[in-house]
Amino acid sequence: MTNLVCDLAREARSVRRFRENEPVPVEVLRKLVQTAGLAPCAANLQQLRFSIINDGSTCGRLFPLLKWAGYLEGWPGPAPGERPAAYIVIHAPSQEKPFTRIDAGIAAGYMTLAARAAGLSSCLLLSFDRERIPEVVESPDGMSAMLVMAVGAAAEEVTIEPLEPGGDVRYWRDGTGRHHVPKLSLDDLLLPQGSTKE
Numbered sequence: 001m002t003n004l005v006c007d008l009a010r011e012a013r014s015v016r017r018f019r020e021n022e023p024v025p026v027e028v029l030r031k032l033v034q035t036a037g038l039a040p041c042a043a044n045l046q047q048l049r050f051s052i053i054n055d056g057s058t059c060g061r062l063f064p065l066l067k068w069a070g071y072l073e074g075w076p077g078p079a080p081g082e083r084p085a086a087y088i089v090i091h092a093p094s095q096e097k098p099f100t101r102i103d104a105g106i107a108a109g110y111m112t113l114a115a116r117a118a119g120l121s122s123c124l125l126l127s128f129d130r131e132r133i134p135e136v137v138e139s140p141d142g143m144s145a146m147l148v149m150a151v152g153a154a155a156e157e158v159t160i161e162p163l164e165p166g167g168d169v170r171y172w173r174d175g176t177g178r179h180h181v182p183k184l185s186l187d188d189l190l191l192p193q194g195s196t197k198e
């Protein structure tokens, strides 16, 4: 059985090396934010806000604040020429509610799929210098940057590898530079039907 969104999700792997010289038009980035705005959110409060960055100078100032690929030991992150051509920063109220991060995660997931549908790749980043990010991207009053999404044309390929429950979840890169990411199977994700209670 085919399912458009499932296929998109399979293709929408996190990518950390991009074709930096391929710009991402602002119209495309606006469409990603529009998609995020259509996502479900708790009590329909719609408290998240989004900044688009696609000029070389601001991208260059944001890049050093980001931390890439914790599992790829010794890799300093994308080299000049393979850095993201654009970013979307998700801002959320600094005084978080229990649902704030859930809302941000759903919005980010929608944008990830929308980016892939537009032929682009992305990587979400939670590891960044929160103290210094306001030097580059201002948040509205009472808000702070919660999540950064790097966007661009992929310059690396990713293969999904089978993962056994309890196995090693770390992604890796092989000798040819291909990225591999382990994922559990549907059977391992699904609990047996008998596990629900009347």
Ligand SMILES: Cc1cc2nc3c(=O)[nH]c(=O)nc-3n(C[C@H](O)[C@H](O)[C@H](O)COP(=O)(O)O)c2cc1C
Residues within 6 Å of the ligand: 012, 013, 014, 015, 016, 067, 068, 069, 070, 123, 124, 125, 126, 127, 128, 171, 181
């Ligand atoms: C909330 C969140 C935070 C993440 N933060 C980072 C990060 O700071 N740096 C990074 O390189 N990747 C980050 N990632 C990407 C994950 O490492 C990636 O999703 C994971 O390895 C699985 O790969 P996949 O997205 O291709 O399925 C983050 C992903 C999510 C969802």
